[in-house]
Amino acid sequence: MAESSIKIKGKKESFFMDKVKEILPEGGNLNLCLTCGACASGCPATGLADMDPRKFLRMCAMGMDEEVTTTPWVWMCTMCQRCIYVCPMKIDIPQLVFNARGTWPRDQRPKGIRDSCDMALRNPSNSAMGTAPDDFVFVVEDVLAEYQEAQPEFADMVAPIDKEGAHFFLNQNSREPVTEPDEMVPLWKILHLAGVDWTYGSKGWAAENYCLFLADNQCWEHVTRVSAKQADDLGCKVFLNTE
Ligand code: SF4
Ligand code: SF4
Known part of the structure; x- marks a missing residue:
């Protein structure tokens, strides 16, 4: 070359x-x-x-x-x-x-990355899409119920949120519950079939961290600490990062 x-x-x-x-x-x-x-x-x-x-x-x-x-x-x-x-x-x-x-200078870094980082700082979900905890819970419960009903072999499948003592704390790219909610389900199915004990958090569930890509160490740390605290508060043993 x-x-x-x-x-x-x-x-x-x-x-x-x-x-x-x-x-x-x-x-x-x-x-x-x-x-x-x-x-x-x-x-x-x-x-x-x-x-x-x-x-x-x-x-x-x-x-x-x-x-x-x-x-x-x-x-x-x-x-x-x-x-x-x-x-x-x-x-x-x-x-x-x-x-x-x-x-x-921060204000000269790419606007798209900067705005996504700033949005995550404004909500306890860490969501770059601005998705509030209540909205996330609603979507997860709604999609789960739909699949439990439509696919009887997965009638017992779960998608727990804030389950205390779960082994794995799972996070989720926040684009999926907003634009492609069905995309969350394959991983739920795998975890269900493998018998894995897991949970989302209602706070800190968003997996993306644009503050990292922005090279903003202070904000990156803040976002990470919000997620880690939720995992710790629930007593989870393993942080499972899907990003
Ligand atoms: S950084 Fe590594 S891979 Fe790249 S040119 Fe140097 S030695 Fe090779
Ligand atoms: S990390 Fe950056 S420099 Fe390295 S291969 Fe990927 S895009 Fe290229």
Whole structure:
């Protein structure tokens, strides 16, 4: 794969890279790149905004701080971590991307992600769709009753909410109860047939966390704590994240 050229200008010190190294255990392994290109070959964001993960890493290492902290490419990375998986040195490029996002003023970060994060902060569901706990409970109970009646082999299936002492605390992408409620059912069926003891929470049930993708650590932590507290309050043993 041909790599687009890197135009070097400005300072050579890697202030940005050094800052990221400070927060990684033992400084991470960001200097170990072999430039093999495996990361770029499987990255869904390769070629967008004239960037790919290998190029981004090299620009970070070369001290091109202004470029790496302003390129819109960081918002095109899906955080899928495929690059780490294929990298022979297991270099954590998404960590660099995340920290580059964090250098953007919050009001200049992508509106769609920002609005979804802010919506989740406004309701105890953590729902980026703004779905209130009562609405979630209503939809779950309604869909469950429909399937229990229509499919007698699942007449005993359950979809508990706030069941104290359940083993698994399950969360749910909040788009499904709003736009595709039937999509919740296959997992209920699997859990039912496997005899799993699980529950949703009426609070903190939404699985998505756009504040993470926004690189807003404070809000990300808040959303996570709301879910974790509900799981703890119910006495659940395992947090089962479906996202
Ligand atoms: S985490 Fe980002 S850089 Fe890595 S493969 Fe996925 S999209 Fe590409
Ligand atoms: S896969 Fe790893 S070693 Fe290879 S170019 Fe990408 S970051 Fe460097």
